[in-house]
Amino acid sequence: MRGPTIIKAEDDKTRQLNKHTLMAFSGEAGDTVQFAEYIQANIQLYTMRNDTELSPSAVSSFVRGELARSLRSRSPYTVNLLLGGMDPITEKPHLYWVDYLASLAPVPYAAHGYAQFYCLSILDKHHNPNISLDEGIKLLGMCTDELKRRLPIDYKGVLVKVVTKEGVKVVDFDNDRIVRSA
């Protein structure tokens, strides 16, 4: 279905920066992809020049720096980001919350925009540091259920990607489940 309000329902709003790092973005329509692909190209150029993969924390610092530079330019990017990655050396997972004002925070779980108001309380209650992948998917399901229940928009579901030490893969996720409001 396509029209003036919905152009594409299943648009992939992520870019893989290197083998172990994935960046999800939201914000001004043109800015997001432009900024994400600019970051992607520069991360890959760095990898090629130095024959080393950047760790997620290094990537996050670079991204923040670029956003901070952009913020002080004549036309800043209005892009909010979530950066997920596995450090290939320590094999520890990392998640960074980055917004268009170039704030950077390492967090155990994150959301941007209106979703924050509905999801963070659920994540607060149910997340624990040793959560497994299955439990994590279940928790994500609880979040999307809540969005379906309470967000006053026609919610189109989510695309789920998982970053492990083997790389990034898409995971099946049931977006068609009907949720009754209480």
Next chain:
Amino acid sequence: MSGYDRALSVFSPDGHVFQVEYAMEAVKRGKTISPDPQQRHPTDSSALRTGTCAVGVKGTDIVVLGCEKRSALKLQDTRITPSKIAMVDIHACLAFAGLNADARILIDKARLEAQSHRLTVEDPASIEYITKYIASVQQRYTQSGGVRPFGISTLVVGFDKNDSTPRLYQTEPSGIYSAWKANAIGRSSKTVREFLERNHQENMDREQTIQLTIKSLLEVVQTGAKNIEVAIMAPGKTVEMLPDEQIESYVKTIETEKQEEAAKKKTGRTGTTTAAILTRPGGGETAESTRESAD
């Protein structure tokens, strides 16, 4: 000096641009050793500065780069000394012969262009495009003021997107680029190219291609396995650097093969004693002596 090698972009009356020709000489770089050891300063390292050779060979669905490593000094850390094979992008690999420092600059320009190409058109650059870009940079440095040409030749290999045809291109300091089935650049490249001309076959598989690469390099590399590096590219895959142990085993089989062949010859023609392995002097070509006398 004839006066036509001062300003770069100036032709000599007989149509030469000398600086470009000197750059091509720098690629071979066989000339830095003083022939008389007495004349050489004892701390002069030019004895080691003899330049290296690089080989590229295409098979049916593979392309292999072979490189002679510069012989290292005793205290040099060879593990972290930069290699002469470099990645331009994940699907394109480059080997060079000539001035190392010049190559770094050229490779960096190529990497930037490869990534810039991806960013603008969302597709990896074709191997031909990368080659053309490198060659055009090299050409620019033969026609602008205040610069000197790149003293390097390159072999660019890889596979285009969604394509399993192996690609092998060469670039030269003048900016010429050309496509090859197999080729060699650098010191004694003529010897190696002639060897490749004699031994190249159509439709070689992975093993045959690697073997031909190493075999051709062994024509001019005396020190054997420890001074060779090999990079292999296959469709849709990143580069594979052949581990030292594997190179060594290839060298061993090649050498025993050669010995067996020599032994056969020996029994065939009784009385003649031929050397088991033909070693060639690493001096490079002699074509330049005629030109020097003409200057």
